[in-house]
Amino acid sequence: MAQVKFEPLSKDFSENPYETYAALRALDAPFYFTDQDMYLLSRYEDVSKIATNQNMVRSLEGLESEEDAKERQRRANWHDMPYHERVVQFSLLDSDGEVHRRLRKQVFGSFTSRSIAALEPVVQAFVDQLIAGFRDKDQIEFIEDFAAHVPGYVIGHLLGAPEEYSNQLRLWSEQVVQFFDVDRSDEKKQIAETATREFFEFLVDLKNERSRNPKDDLISKMILDEREGHYTEDEFISTCMLILMAGHGSTIDVLGSGMHTLLKHPNAIAQMREAPEIIPTAIQEMFRFEPPLPFFHRHALEDVTIRDHTFPKGTTFGLLYGAANRDPAQFENPDQFQIDRTPNRHLAFGQGAHLCLGNHIARQNMKVIFETLLREFKDFTLIDDHVSYKRGLSVRGVEALNIGLAR
Ligand code: HEM
Structure with a gap:
């Protein structure tokens, strides 16, 4: 059987994971990733089958x-980190069945395309303000x-976090999220735990403040839901943290890699x-082509068969949404960036019970941003000959992207 060199922390992989993904798809059976025991x-069909199976948790x-x-x-290396274990390792994303349905139901209404449409002018005003900042x-x-x-601004606004915390929210998020990747050093662990504790304390203070002075924001709504018994205290904080x-x-x-992809396709x-x-169709193609969260996992609650291979209950699967999105069995010319691609049933937002709750916000943000940039600037150019992508399996994004602008 063909061998695949799978080194997700290597520079080669970050430069181009799609060759490796193609080699994995070509194998007769799912690849066993020793490091993670999964x-x-x-292949699109396999990923979709597991993501939509209620017994894969x-x-x-x-x-x-x-x-x-x-x-x-x-x-x-997920132990000895009390705050992380309490509110990051157990969240809406990491729960299943009844608990997951209860937690998701509480916030679902605030994330529908209808609710999110109310945020569009807020995003527009903020984007206009950012662009005004580099007018010269x-x-x-x-x-x-x-x-x-x-x-930080948009999701902070939705939840009700004061604007001056936008940058701090980004820092905490990055410090916690980096520990989800396959590289879990003790140093990263320490950083993740400290950030979780600070983030936790910030959210407790915000919650106390909003309990006294409710506003028209998600945290104030969640406080009412908590009073009706829909959340435990930790579930409350962990849901806020997950949303942020x-x-x-x-x-x-996705903004960075979407822009980079566009610059390569004038x-x-x-x-x-x-x-x-x-533009909305083009944005779906940006998500398919370079999904920013290309890897999630599931555990099997029952034996499951994938292409004549049976995996016992207890098996862990890695769902490579980034590889599924380039599967020629699902997408014609998958390595071509085609902004008018329809249908485009990409898996950048996952599928099934854990389908991304923020998918409408994510697409609306992108729509406002690219419409505005195209309206405000006559031209964009790629300045660097080479653009580096971050290393790792769980995230996909450029390190930096220097662009020229012409009005
Ligand atoms: C910008 C691009 C985004 C991408 C590509 C993305 C992708 C994803 C994916 C793939 C999942 C499913 C995880 C799985 O299969 O296990 C997910 C879940 C989730 N996403 Fe997103 N997401 C994005 C933005 C957002 C935003 C803006 C929010 C909130 C404001 C958000 C909130 C969530 C939540 C709460 C879940 C957990 C849902 C559940 O477990 O039921 N996401 N996201």
Whole structure:
């Protein structure tokens, strides 16, 4: 059988994971990733089958003995971090069944396309303000000067976090999220735990403040839900934290790689200028082409068969959404960036019970941003010959993106 060199922390992988993904898809059976003791699914059909199966779960809580759970935590270096274990390792994202349905139901209404439409003018005003800040510049670093400011403001606004905390929210999010990747050093662990504690304390203070002075924001609504018994205290904080974190790096990363991809496809930019109504479709293609969160896992609650291979209950699968999005069995010419691609049933937001709650916000932010940038600037150019992407399996995004601007 063909061998695949799978080194997700290598520079080669970060430069181009898609060759590796193609090699994984070509294998007869799911690839066993020794480091993480999991089988990687890379074909669209396999990923979709597991993501939509209710017996494939995020958490093993209650399914393994306390001793086994401790041992697994220790092997993954997820132990001895009290705040992280309390509010990061157990969240809406990492719960299943009844608990997951209850937690998701509480906030779902605030994330529908209808509710999110009310945020559009807020995003527009903020984007206009950011752009006004570099009115006199003919060059910016797109990530630090622009993209990085967006999610803290928008998601902070939705939840009700004061604007002056936007940058701090980004820092905490990055410090906590970096510990989800396959590289879990003790140093990263310390950073993640400290950030979780500070983030926790900030949210407790915010919650106390809003209990006294409710506003028209999500945290005030959640306080009412908590009074009706829909949350425990830790669930409350962990839900707020997840909402602030899940969409943070992902928004920054997809803005960066979306912009980078466009700069490499000037015809696409011309088409979007000529017919702006195509922008929402183009944005779906940006998500398919470079999904910012390309890897999640599931545990099997029952035996499951994938292409004649049976995996026993207890198997862990890695869902490579980034590989599924380039599967030629699902997408014609998958390695071509086609902004008018329809249908485009990409898996950048996952599928099934854990489908991204923020997918409408994410797409709306992108729509407002690219419409505005195309309206405000006559031209964009890629300044660097080479653009580096971050290392790791769980995230995909540029390190930095210097672009030239012409009005
Ligand atoms: C910007 C691009 C984004 C991408 C590509 C993305 C991607 C994803 C994916 C793939 C999942 C599913 C995880 C799994 O299969 O286990 C997910 C879940 C989730 N996302 Fe997003 N996300 C984005 C933005 C956001 C935003 C802006 C928010 C919130 C404001 C958000 C909140 C969530 C939450 C709460 C979940 C957990 C849902 C559940 O477990 O039921 N995401 N996201």
